[in-house]
Amino acid sequence: MSAKKSLAVTLRPLESRTDLHAVVLIGQTAFDYPWTEDEYREKLRPWRCPAVVAEMDGKVVAWLIAERGRDNFELWSMAVNEQALRAGVGRQLVEWLKQSAAEAGAATIVLKVRERNLVGQKFFAACGFKAGKVLRNFYPQREDAFVMESAVPGVERRAASSGNCPRIVRFDDDGFID
Ligand SMILES: CC(C)(COP(=O)(O)OP(=O)(O)OC[C@H]1O[C@@H](n2cnc3c(N)ncnc32)[C@H](O)[C@@H]1OP(=O)(O)O)[C@@H](O)C(=O)NCCC(=O)NCCS
Numbered sequence: 001m002s003a004k005k006s007l008a009v010t011l012r013p014l015e016s017r018t019d020l021h022a023v024v025l026i027g028q029t030a031f032d033y034p035w036t037e038d039e040y041r042e043k044l045r046p047w048r049c050p051a052v053v054a055e056m057d058g059k060v061v062a063w064l065i066a067e068r069g070r071d072n073f074e075l076w077s078m079a080v081n082e083q084a085l086r087a088g089v090g091r092q093l094v095e096w097l098k099q100s101a102a103e104a105g106a107a108t109i110v111l112k113v114r115e116r117n118l119v120g121q122k123f124f125a126a127c128g129f130k131a132g133k134v135l136r137n138f139y140p141q142r143e144d145a146f147v148m149e150s151a152v153p154g155v156e157r158r159a160a161s162s163g164n165c166p167r168i169v170r171f172d173d174d175g176f177i178d
Helices: 017-030 037-045 090-104 118-126
Strands: 010-013 051-056 060-070 071-082 108-114 130-136 145-151
Touching: 010 090, 017 037, 017 060, 017 071, 037 090, 051 090, 060 090, 071 090, 071 118, 090 108, 090 118, 108 118, 118 130, 118 145
Parallel strands: 071 108
Antiparallel strands: 010 051, 051 060, 060 071, 108 145, 130 145
């Protein structure tokens, strides 16, 4: 049996206002409670924030935003646009994050997923994440969060090193550099 083919996308850092607008648009269709542009900016402001977009034919079709913690990476959010769903793009983004975490020496990636987001839970399970504790009424809508965690291949559990963080969102004083 032949292996399933993934959609060919180019992964590159999220780094411009144009990228941010694409992220907001995809988020609006992907989530029941999408972040506003200001909320994304707030999340992206710390320099420690690894964020990536997937491009196809020059168009952003998916994105992933994470945070680099002291001894792990936290996957904050990700989404794939409707036309590119179920074609292996999400998996490629998670692989990018695992690779980035490995380069930074982070042994685990953690995330929270909404109780009602069954597709998200199945997707993360397929990407090697295991369900952990439940945070009751974590979201403002009083919905529970499931914490999921994945080991980073090749990295032993220890504090992340200070070097080799993957690249990162660039800012000027007002926000993104275009
Ligand atoms: C979750 C999400 C990012 C997955 O992206 P994707 O590119 O469609 O996922 P992939 O094609 O890489 O799927 C990898 C595996 O995950 C599982 N999976 C993905 N979508 C699934 C679905 N709708 N139902 C069941 N399993 C699914 C499958 O095991 C799949 O492998 P397979 O296609 O070989 O069976 C996408 O559905 C999305 O953007 N959802 C809305 C936003 C969201 O929930 N984000 C996650 C929480 S922040």
